[in-house]
Amino acid sequence: MTAVVTEALTAEQMVRIAREHVDAFGAGDWERLQAGLTPDACYDELGTQRKVEGPEKIVELFKGWKSAFPDAVGTVTSAVSSGNKAALEVIWTGTHTGPLATAAGTIPPSGKRQETPGAIFFTFEGGKIKESRQYFDSMTLLKQIGAQPE
Numbered sequence: 001m002t003a004v005v006t007e008a009l010t011a012e013q014m015v016r017i018a019r020e021h022v023d024a025f026g027a028g029d030w031e032r033l034q035a036g037l038t039p040d041a042c043y044d045e046l047g048t049q050r051k052v053e054g055p056e057k058i059v060e061l062f063k064g065w066k067s068a069f070p071d072a073v074g075t076v077t078s079a080v081s082s083g084n085k086a087a088l089e090v091i092w093t094g095t096h097t098g099p100l101a102t103a104a105g106t107i108p109p110s111g112k113r114q115e116t117p118g119a120i121f122f123t124f125e126g127g128k129i130k131e132s133r134q135y136f137d138s139m140t141l142l143k144q145i146g147a148q149p150e
Helices: 011-027 028-035 054-067 138-144
Strands: 035-046 052-053 073-082 085-095 101-104 105-107 113-125 128-136
Touching: 011 028, 011 035, 011 073, 011 085, 011 113, 011 128, 011 138, 028 054, 052 054, 052 101, 054 101, 113 138
Parallel strands: 035 128
Antiparallel strands: 035 052, 073 085, 085 113, 101 105, 113 128
16 A cells, blocks of 8 residues: 655645635636535635535535625735645625525625625645635625615
């Protein structure tokens, strides 16, 4: 039996993979997004209190966001990495033209544009994303689309 040796990713490689993850979401390239995840990847979305495990479920959750905001993209404004972790600061923008499913029910399309700050922390294993935790200002998002009072 031959042991598989994987070299640790460099800081630059981790940031590049994390940025590709954000770019794949923006492009709606679910195959590319899923290919960058380990088979046991998990995603924790702290702004909505949703946590999913497995690449298919992660893509399914992201498709829900893309359905509500078809033009949604993330702009990375800063990035850091150390050890087997990377963090990105992201500004999410998009127009709310589709229904947005939430724990409290579905929010109908408002046609309003939103710009929401967030941060994503990634943990890598074997050159892929094993875990990601996203923090974003859900109240700002809801206010911008008219689902919460100002």
